[in-house]
Amino acid sequence: MTARTRPFNFSAGPAMLPEEVLREAAAEMLDWHGSGMGVMEMSHRGREFIEIYETAERNLRALLAVPPEFRILFMQGGGLGENAIVPMNLSRGGLVDVIVTGAWSKKSLGEAGRYANACAAASNEASGFTTLPAPASWELREGASYLHLCSNETIHGVEFQTLPDLAALGSSAPLVVDCSSHVLSRSIDWSRVGLAFAGAQKNIGPAGLTIVFVREDLLGHALPICPTAFDYTVVAEHGSMFNTPPTYGIYIAGLVFQHVLRQGGVAEMERRAIERSQLLYRYLDDNGGFYRNPVAADARSRMNVPFFLADASHNEAFLAGAREAGLLQLKGHKSVGGMRASLYNAMPLAGVQTLVEYMKDFVRRHG
Amino acid sequence: MTARTRPFNFSAGPAMLPEEVLREAAAEMLDWHGSGMGVMEMSHRGREFIEIYETAERNLRALLAVPPEFRILFMQGGGLGENAIVPMNLSRGGLVDVIVTGAWSKKSLGEAGRYANACAAASNEASGFTTLPAPASWELREGASYLHLCSNETIHGVEFQTLPDLAALGSSAPLVVDCSSHVLSRSIDWSRVGLAFAGAQKNIGPAGLTIVFVREDLLGHALPICPTAFDYTVVAEHGSMFNTPPTYGIYIAGLVFQHVLRQGGVAEMERRAIERSQLLYRYLDDNGGFYRNPVAADARSRMNVPFFLADASHNEAFLAGAREAGLLQLKGHKSVGGMRASLYNAMPLAGVQTLVEYMKDFVRRHG
Structure with missing residues (x-):
């Protein structure tokens, strides 16, 4: 164990960042790569920030082997925002099934119910959220717009070790995964996923950035009441620049992606x-x-x-x-x-x- | 003119920040005030961040002399987000009047129309957005849920030098002001305002933080389809901590508030x-x-x-x-x-x- 001056920070999020990333960010605070501007001061449409953005997206895609048919969106609103944004974009007002495995997926179920006919397809609440309901026991409704699960429950500490194969369970619903609190700690089997989202403030970086991976064929079905700034199709068409994105958060996330690549x-x-x-x-x-x-x-x-x-x-x-x-x-x-x-x-x-x-x-x- | 190494950055936003603020942020990046954590790494519920948050709010309230009956909310989604969030919270699905003075208020009108009967009460588009329509000419509808105006149009460069007195114009509608691009550059006559909002990335700090000032009597009327994370009442009840707030943005904004106070x-x-x-x-x-x-x-x-x-x-x-x-x-x-x-x-x-x-x-x- 080497000498160390910084304490170890076990926060559930916002959370510890690699010291190397923080040192890099501090060193570049007033001047990014000789541009004469700090990253926080850059127009999101200038060539400097576009380079930061594109590098971050490319590295994230490489890290998680995200297939080309998935768009990566950099958004705002966190996981609780996505609990509404996902059903506004994907539910079509129809059926939404949710696997309830802890506090987070329970909240997702509640919020989805405001936009769709949302129902728990399985729940481990009776166990005090200390187990995972076996996929064979899930009650999947025919014609559901999607199935939502939280692949790592931050509060109760339960994690899916593999994502379910919904096709093998007889369902054609796309799988929506809230992977906020373990993204980048394991690979994702994209063949089983329709959409995944992650608030950045746990395993990636700063609070206020949400990353959404969405399969292109799921775009184009937002409810009329979906705010334009949170319509995945609009965000995708504008390369996450319909709205001014959380530029500094994207920059820090990008530094984390580079750090993770360097680490292996x-x-x-x-x-x-x-x-x-x-x-x-x-x-x-x-x-x-x-x-x-x-x-x-x-x-x-x-x-x-x-x-x-x-x-x-x-x-x-x-x-x-x-x-x-x-x-x-x-x-x-x-x-x-x-x-x-x-x-x-x-x-x-x-x-x-x-x-x-x-x-x-x-x-x-x-x- | 003193010697200077940094260029002058005329970006419309994200935009130049005070050098003193950037130096402070860089110096504290790995360790805020001896806490052993950088601000980006802190739990938003820990006493360190709560102190940062409360100081920022108190200083902002002092800077703009915000009366106690206004709540200050730290949110996400920017001005384009607020274009939907405001009508979801205040329109009650009724009438919304908008003064169209440039690109931003025109977008606000379009988005409000998705939630309410929204109508331009005046427009200077015929002038190419180079004038401001005189308040006496505004066609204010009786019973409107609110009147929206953008008090500084970032793209067209027109600015209201005073806010209108709607009561004197015979209207009882609350005034909603998008003051994103000139907040903190002039005082606000709160006696004429029901709600004001500002994306922080122009005159305050980093992109990804939106500040909302809302008079308490306007809370409690969100449409059922308003996402919980964007329901002003919920956000106010949770002290902007229903969702994980954009903590680092709030910290930088707080440094800017302190800087502005020190400057006079x-x-x-x-x-x-x-x-x-x-x-x-x-x-x-x-x-x-x-x-x-x-x-x-x-x-x-x-x-x-x-x-x-x-x-x-x-x-x-x-x-x-x-x-x-x-x-x-x-x-x-x-x-x-x-x-x-x-x-x-x-x-x-x-x-x-x-x-x-x-x-x-x-x-x-x-x-």
């Missing part, structure tokens, strides 16, 4: 995500009952690891000691309590090693 | 805006016909000054020479052609002095 791409990110999360889960399962993670082994997220102290009266001491040890933002989401360690791409293995050592030490002092 | 506030910004724009208009009116600005004197914008070379064949040479002289992004909007100098708060007087000197020199070489 998504395959290397996945290897590291497995390594980091296994280290933590192994300790959570084998610490004598002081800490526990309630999620079923095959549903555990590599990105967001909620855990609970058996004696919740230690929570405040745990968090205060963690802060002193340079381990930040470990407090669990208010709806579930306890702790949560978010292990996004920017988290070094040393961060998890330090966390586990701190947890062991805390047991010695309070167990 | 909005009154000083207005004094400088008058000084800068008068210098340029004076030369445009008195250069022997080489350059001209077509806007009527009482409608001229202090922020955006479009101008045209009598001989358009000189345009490319003018722009190339300007770039060499460190005068960037002077090309006019593609819909009107020619040139445009945007003189936002961050533009020093020296920038306009240098521009006028360059323009004079260009006449000597090409006149």
Whole structure:
């Protein structure tokens, strides 16, 4: 473990960024590549920003092997915005099926119901969102405009290890995937996807940027009440420049994409995500009952690891000691309590090693 | 004029930022105030970001003397987003009157028509958007849900020098003001306003942040199809944290607010805006016909000054020479052609002095 001055930041999002990216952004703040302008000051239609934009899109496409029939849109409004924007664009006012696996997909179901006949095709709520409902049990409605699932639930810490093959389940509905909190940590099987979206503030970069991958054949069916600025077809036709895009966020995302490419791409990110999360889960399962993670082994997220102290009266001491040890933002989401360690791409293995050592030490002092 | 290494950037937005703000942001990129985190990496619910947010809001309220009955919302989607978000929140599906004074208000009219019975109460299109229709001539419909106007048209360079008193015109409709491109360059008479909105990327800071000022009595009437993330009432109830807000944009805006306060506030910004724009208009009116600005004197914008070379064949040479002289992004909007100098708060007087000197020199070489 090398000497380190920055703390490890386990925030669920906005979240830790690679130090190299932050240093690059700081160095270029007043002058991007000799242009005499900082990126925040550039017209989005100038050649400098167009170069930044096109490079970011190209690198993202390469990182995730996005096929040419998918358009990549850089939008605003985050995941909660997309909960309305997706049904306004894809539902045609018809049937929308949703797999409810945690807080995020539950919100998606609620919002879709304002634009379409939305229904839970499966839910693991009875398990306290600690399992994933088996695809064979999903009740898929014929003629559904799409099926929505959240492939990684940030709050409950459950993650799909593979995307379902809806055709094999007898459905012709396109699959819509909210992959906000694990995008770029694993590959995506695009043959099973119609649309995927991701708020950038978890695994990519700054809050306020949403990335949408949409198969071209799904364009062209927005409801009349869809705001023009959020009509995928309009956004795609204008190369994400119908509206002034969140230019600085796109720039930072672009720096992250370059950083990930230099590190070895998504395959290397996945290897590291497995390594980091296994280290933590192994300790959570084998610490004598002081800490526990309630999620079923095959549903555990590599990105967001909620855990609970058996004696919740230690929570405040745990968090205060963690802060002193340079381990930040470990407090669990208010709806579930306890702790949560978010292990996004920017988290070094040393961060998890330090966390586990701190947890062991805390047991010695309070167990 | 002091020695200067940065060029002067006349972009209409995203636009020049105060150098002091950029230096501050660069210095804090990896560690905000000893927190061990950069602002981009902070949870929006942590005490560090809450402090940044509350300070920004408080300073903005002070700068514009925003009365307590107005809520300030930090949103996403820009001005084009607001063109839909405003009618979804305020129109109740009824009548919306729009004063059409340029490209922006014309777009607002078009988008409002998708949610309400929207109609131009006045238009200066016949003048080529070079005048402002006199309020006495406006055809205000009884029972209108609101009247929309764009108080500064970025593309056509026309600006309302005072906001209309709708009550004195016999209307009880609330006034909605799109003040995106001159916010913070002059005071706002809130007694005449129901709602004002501003995309931040012109006079405040980074693209991707929209600030909405809404009088509380106008909340609570969103159409059922309004996305929850864009429902002003929901956003207000959650202190702009229903959705993850564009945290870094809010931080930069906050640095700009502090900078403006240190410079002497909005009154000083207005004094400088008058000084800068008068210098340029004076030369445009008195250069022997080489350059001209077509806007009527009482409608001229202090922020955006479009101008045209009598001989358009000189345009490319003018722009190339300007770039060499460190005068960037002077090309006019593609819909009107020619040139445009945007003189936002961050533009020093020296920038306009240098521009006028360059323009004079260009006449000597090409006149």
